[in-house]
Amino acid sequence: MTTRPDLSLAQRKRQLVADELTRAALDLLARKGFDAVTVDEIVATAGVSKRTFFRYFASKEDVVVQFLADMGADMRRELASRPAGEPPSVALRHTVWVSVDACANNADRTLRVVRLILGTPALLARFLERQAQWRGELAEELAARLGLDPAADLYPRLAAGVSLTAFDTVLQRWSDSEGAEDPAALTDRAFALLAPVLDAPQREQRG
Amino acid sequence: MTTRPDLSLAQRKRQLVADELTRAALDLLARKGFDAVTVDEIVATAGVSKRTFFRYFASKEDVVVQFLADMGADMRRELASRPAGEPPSVALRHTVWVSVDACANNADRTLRVVRLILGTPALLARFLERQAQWRGELAEELAARLGLDPAADLYPRLAAGVSLTAFDTVLQRWSDSEGAEDPAALTDRAFALLAPVLDAPQREQRG
DNA sequence: CTGTCCATGGCACTCGGTGTCAAGACGCGC
DNA sequence: GCGCGTCTTGACACCGAGTGCCATGGACAG
Known part of the structure; x- marks a missing residue:
């Protein structure tokens, strides 16, 4: 079952990371304000690297928008x-x-x-x-x-x-x-x- | 005549710098595109320092807007x-x-x-x-x-x-x-x- | 077990933008 | 003439966003 028809596992993993990133970002930003939060802070909370963040979102603004x-x-x-x-x-x-x-x-x-x-x-x-x-x-x-x-x-x-x-x-x-x-x-x-x-x-x- | 009523000299000097900066920026940006021009390039053309640029404009976008x-x-x-x-x-x-x-x-x-x-x-x-x-x-x-x-x-x-x-x-x-x-x-x-x-x-x- | 693919992480780098400080220009009172 | 505040500027160091590059490691096919 390599390429299963329901586009799964890799896709779901990806969605999981994106969701966690969004959750962490929205939480921090809403509490501390947009400018007071760095991307490094967000990725530290979400447990991924900065480089990965920018593979999911084009900019810091994008997480919110x-x-x-x-x-x-x-x-x-x-x-x-x-x-x-x-x-x-x-x-x-x-x-x-x-x-x-x-x-x-x-x-x-x-x-x-x-x-x-x-x-x-x-x-x-x-x-x-x-x-x-x-x-x-x-x-x-x-x-x-x-x-x-x-x-x-x-x-x-x-x-x-x-x-x-x-x-x-x-x-x-x-x-x-x-x-x-x-x-x-x-x-x-x-x-x-x-x-x-x-x-x-x-x-x-x-x- | 220290502080002349027509708010001049310092004010006019300031306006001069702003104009030159705007001119240089608009020229470069229109020719090469926004992303292809750096602020250092603009200030080099205008003959001022980067620091001065940001004293006149809040951001690179601001020169245009x-x-x-x-x-x-x-x-x-x-x-x-x-x-x-x-x-x-x-x-x-x-x-x-x-x-x-x-x-x-x-x-x-x-x-x-x-x-x-x-x-x-x-x-x-x-x-x-x-x-x-x-x-x-x-x-x-x-x-x-x-x-x-x-x-x-x-x-x-x-x-x-x-x-x-x-x-x-x-x-x-x-x-x-x-x-x-x-x-x-x-x-x-x-x-x-x-x-x-x-x-x-x-x-x-x-x- | 081996080769391939892909996501990730780490790193160095560019660029926009800011804080700080020292140096110069100007007008002032003396 | 001189020393004095004030204002502008440039130089430097620094931070954070964003990117290119490459090595690693896991998942899967053979």
């Missing part, structure tokens, strides 16, 4: 799977909901991470960079969905950006309120405000 | 100076226009910088971080202007974010078209799409 990294792919998948006839405002609200929901579940861990990110310039920068990528992907998906030309119409990029602005605002509020405000409700309120823009894509011309 | 840094303050000032009765969509369009205009003038230099930023992850990250600050400030200004409670209403942060999304989209388009598309026209088109959201702040309740 990658915790939320799957959300980009999740959102794109959700948007792609929404029924074709659905108004953009509804489809995009569900798209953002996927990520908001992921945060709302196991809120304890996520809330600590979000607070850390929003409170640390270096982390915020990396997070926004990721979001910029999501934005491009969502715009692409949206253009395909509506049969628009992403090189001519401003709508796809604007709508994607507006949706992510909503996401940001919800996260910020949720973080500021220490988790007291309901993320789902916040998302609904945000999209209620933004819907008029998201549902009026046809007006654009003259690309 | 600070080239656009005043725009944040400019925008806030413009928003504060717009007539009180003006609809938010118009006031915010003029606000963004200030920065777009600053880019459109001396387009050669700015275009190179913008292309550099959008094409370099590290620079994009820092740029977006700055923008996040502008967003908070614009939201504050907007809330004051409309008599809203920024802690209760989602509108101020959303509207500020939406406006900056427009700014980003315009910049991106302008950069992608190598300066061919007219920034002012792009801004108008973007705000024409976004106006319905920006002008409907009253609907929000239940903070």
Whole structure:
């Protein structure tokens, strides 16, 4: 049974190390602050070498940000799977909901991470960079969905950006309120405000 | 005449060094790419020490990003100076226009910088971080202007974010078209799409 | 048992960024 | 003229992030 079909052992070992590294890092960073913790400290806690750390994560920031990294792919998948006839405002609200929901579940861990990110310039920068990528992907998906030309119409990029602005605002509020405000409700309120823009894509011309 | 009223000599010397540093950095970075240029190379070209460089700029990224840094303050000032009765969509369009205009003038230099930023992850990250600050400030200004409670209403942060999304989209388009598309026209088109959201702040309740 | 593959660790190195201190430029009062 | 604070600069040492390189050791195939 050398190469078993369920891609295992090596893969699971790898996942194990990654998880332990993430756990150790998040714990230390949340307690002492981003700048006050060195990578050597993290790897000492996790029991691996510094060199190994950087084989799993591209940077110190990545340990934190990658915790939320799957959300980009999740959102794109959700948007792609929404029924074709659905108004953009509804489809995009569900798209953002996927990520908001992921945060709302196991809120304890996520809330600590979000607070850390929003409170640390270096982390915020990396997070926004990721979001910029999501934005491009969502715009692409949206253009395909509506049969628009992403090189001519401003709508796809604007709508994607507006949706992510909503996401940001919800996260910020949720973080500021220490988790007291309901993320789902916040998302609904945000999209209620933004819907008029998201549902009026046809007006654009003259690309 | 020791401390002359026109704040001069020392101040002007300082400005001179900063300008030379910026010039040298922008030239090298635009030609060789961000990662291929070291700070030592920049300071050698400018004729100062590395230590001095970091007394003028907080980081290597800052040399590039600070080239656009005043725009944040400019925008806030413009928003504060717009007539009180003006609809938010118009006031915010003029606000963004200030920065777009600053880019459109001396387009050669700015275009190179913008292309550099959008094409370099590290620079994009820092740029977006700055923008996040502008967003908070614009939201504050907007809330004051409309008599809203920024802690209760989602509108101020959303509207500020939406406006900056427009700014980003315009910049991106302008950069992608190598300066061919007219920034002012792009801004108008973007705000024409976004106006319905920006002008409907009253609907929000239940903070 | 032997050869191969792969993950890891250790090490040296580059580069960004900072603290510290000594030296020079400038304006000041004497 | 001189000595005096102040401010800027450069030089040096230092830290931490991140990378390239190679040796080791374990897992598996033959």
